[in-house]
Amino acid sequence: MGTLSTRRILQQRRRRPGRRIPMPEGRAAATEQGLRAAQHPTGFDLLGAALRSLALNLTAAGRELPVLEAVVLHDSKVELHLDQDTAPMKPFTAAAGRQDLWTCAASSPDLADEEALKEADTPYPALVSIGWDASGRLVLVDLEHVGVLHLAGDADFARHVLQAIAVELASTPLPGHLEVTALADTAPGLDDAAPERVARIEDITEATAELASHTADQRRALAAVGASSLRAARLMDDAGGAWTPHILLAQELPDDDTVTELFDQLAEKPRAAGAVITSSATTQAPAEAWTLECQSPDTTIVLPGSHLPIHLQGLSDAHFADAIELLTLAASDTDVPAPDWNRTDPADEEDAELAEEFGPGQDERGGDQDLGEDGLPAEYAQLEEDALADKDMDAGETEAAEAPEAGAEIPAWVIDFAKTDAHDDAVTRDEAPAAGPSLADVLAAGGDSEPDPQPPGVSHSEEAEHEEEHAPAAGPGDVVLALATPTRPAVHVTIPAPAPAAESGPVVATERASAAVPAAPEAPDPAADSDPAAPSALLLGPISIEGATGRIDSNRLSIAIELVAYLALNPGVDHHAIDDALWPGRVVNKTMRNAVISRTRSWLGKDADGNAHFPRVQDTGDSRYRLGPDVTCDWPRFQRLARIGMARHDEDGDLALRRALALVRGRPFTGIDPQRYAWAEPAIQEMVSSVVDAAYELSTRRRESDDIPGALWAAQRGLLAAEESEMLHRQIFLAHHAAGDIEALREAAARLARVNEQLLGGVDMEAETAELLRNLLPRPIIRARF
Helix, strand or coil: CCCCCHHHHHHCCCCCCCEECCCCCHHHHHHHHHHCCCCCCCCHHHHHHHHHHHHHHHHHHCCCCCCEEEEEECCCEEEEEECCCCCCCCCCEEECCEEEEEEEECCCCCCCCHHHHCCCCCCCCCEEEEEECCCCCEEEEEHHHHCEEEEEECHHHHHHHHHHHHHHHHHCCCCCCCEEEEECCCCCCHHHHCCCCEEEECCHHHHHHHHHHHHHHHHHHHHHHCCCCHHHHCCCCCCCCCCCCEEEEECCCCCCHHHHHHHHHHHCCCCCCEEEEECCCCCCCCCCCEEEEECCCCCEEECCCCCCEEEECCCCHHHHHHHHHHHHHHHCCCCEECCHHHCCCCCCHHHHHHHHHHCCCCCCCCCCCCCCCCCCCHHHHHHHHHHCHHHCCCCCCCCCCCCCCCCCCECCEEECCCCCCCCCCCCECCCCCCCCCCHHHHHHHCCCCCCCCCCCCCCCECCCCCCCCCCCCCCCCCCCEEECCCECCECCCCCCCCCCCCCCCCCCCCCCCCCCCCCCCCCCCCCCCCCCCCCEEECCCECEEECCCCCCEHHHHHHHHHHHHHHHHCCCECHHHHHHHHCCCCCCCHHHHHHHHHHHHHHHCECCCCCECCCCHHHCCCCCECCCCCCEEHHHHHHHHHHHHHHCCCHHHHHHHHHHHHCCCCCCCECCCCCCCHHHHHHHHHHHHHHHHHHHHHHHHHHHCCCHHHHHHHHHHHHHHCCCCHHHHHHHHHHHHHCCCHHHHHHHHHHHHHHHHHCCCCCCCCHHHHHHHHHHCCCCCCCCCC
């Protein structure tokens, strides 16, 4: 299991004082203890460093990666078995009399240093362990080279071998990104245990179509960069995560033309980064497939290509179930009470130091807060519904998305000692502090109570992950699971922020106020031609990305959201601009950047034609990063509508302004980590100013047209983005005065006073506002007594 046990890994998470993580019991606990016995001294640390050093040197020499038939890990060296005689490249040397066998010792002076390794992508991301040689050394194969791996022989043991490979693929912490699809009942429960990497598809036709889209996409990318093969493309600079392997796990396959089409997709040249692993007894594997006769863990078979004699490793159904249980348990964010003798109360002074050591408790308040209809006519709620119908947002509501589960992490189980590269810095940021109360919160509070703070945001975690070292090796035939860096469950969420609450003061209830907005022709809708199912970046309020159909771990969601938001506002940038925006002041290694880009591309998904919503840089025509044409953003849409509305002083212009303001859900970029998004500050200021201008203009027009509810609605939408704008507060004062509702005017003035009290420790009301209130509010009558 490596030097970190399940318990120690999980205790690295922030937990509440006096609580503890749940631990496995029964057979699962026994399995966990048994896994600790199998450890390896160097394992994938040396393998990762050696292969990436090789990639750097081959790039400098203008050579391609060699084809690997097998990799053998010794205690202190790595052994590569090639498909043909090839002149060796440092840090590897050829064995005596054999140029198809390269070795690299752990003591090699030719291994690249840590800084150099940060600039090298993993050259063989689809390496997976398959078994053990006669001396108990782990043997790995490259699934990209294999293409189709057919596990024949005894059906039960073939399933066990497939399950061992599936668990490793689903959770390997090796650098790089993998996409794994489990067909039907293959490896049950693994998609729930590792949702970022594993998806489940029930139909072989759908699986074939997905793989066809993947391979066609990569072949187009190969043509775009002028690479003859993946081995050449992987060494090109700034690959941008374009060559993500896609692995299909299929315990059973039908014997029909669909499977033939599936195999043909993989065999087509140039080869794409994909593979199929199947234990189906009814399928005729193609001639170029690797077929392994699975009889028992004690049976020796000959590995195709390298002709190495090995013993296959497998996970029995019982141990596979234990692995899934341990994964699920480790991923749980629920705590169990500590024993009475071990409980601490951070409120007690003598325990304050101990509570501080475990970290502050997390605010678990969350959930949606609804914005009421503010007593306004249904016509205005319908305007919001029309403007946001393409995103299924309810009329009259400000969306506050469900917060991700705080603290939930999934450790990755891998066969043997698979371990991520330890050279990248691990940076995990604390949860973003709660944002201040919005105007609507203040209005709902009635001045006597504080609004609920924002639920904890999604914590940001950089994509380079630091791993502990592993230690001493297992024997042949043993299935060894190592616990790698924890990740959180894959969720599709928005970053939450406080949603405005309903206005508590009296609403206008006069004949004048009841006038509805005149019907007018529809203003042009800039989003009308876009695919409503495509992702959309929502920035005018709590920041979120809606419509992403892929999977991503929650501890990687924050950086992906920021990347999408940045590209939505800055299309056509190079990787230097992305580095400066997402990691300002840092030297960013290519491995980190490419991992973020690749995961974000997988998360956003594809359109109905199989085109990625985040195209590969090779497919953009100018080698710049941008989102796909169907991906929308509320800010450009607001700008187009506001520009139409400000230019036209008629019903169409008013309708365009209302549609623009209906997109506003709060202050732009609410809920972000205050240590990030420095690049967005100019855009935020422009957004706030534009929203205020549009709200002021529409409120003035509606008030001058005796549409008091419309005037109030417009001003209140603007205050969602800028609750401190006294220009908009004055519009509300004028609207209430025009309606003759002096009580509502007084309450609106009191709300502004409360808002000002919360700004920078308290600010004075603007002179123009104070003068307006003196003129609008009735003067007190002083009665003299004689």
